[in-house]
Amino acid sequence: MSKAKYRVKNWSEYNKALKQRGSVTFWLDEKAIAQWWHDTPNGKRGRDLTYSDQAIVTFMMLQA
Numbered sequence: 001m002s003k004a005k006y007r008v009k010n011w012s013e014y015n016k017a018l019k020q021r022g023s024v025t026f027w028l029d030e031k032a033i034a035q036w037w038h039d040t041p042n043g044k045r046g047r048d049l050t051y052s053d054q055a056i057v058t059f060m061m062l063q064a
Contacts, residue, residue: 032058 008014036055051059
């Protein structure tokens, strides 16, 4: 049995549905945002800021 084929009749609505399918919305707690970066100065000029453990865990949860 072959797969059913459908014809698109309303292209603007179809395009909107494709865009919406890739949309992801999530909220972060204010405390999580406040603890995003390590606040302690590292004493070296030009060095990148380091992410907190909480930020790394959040990234890993979003990736999964």
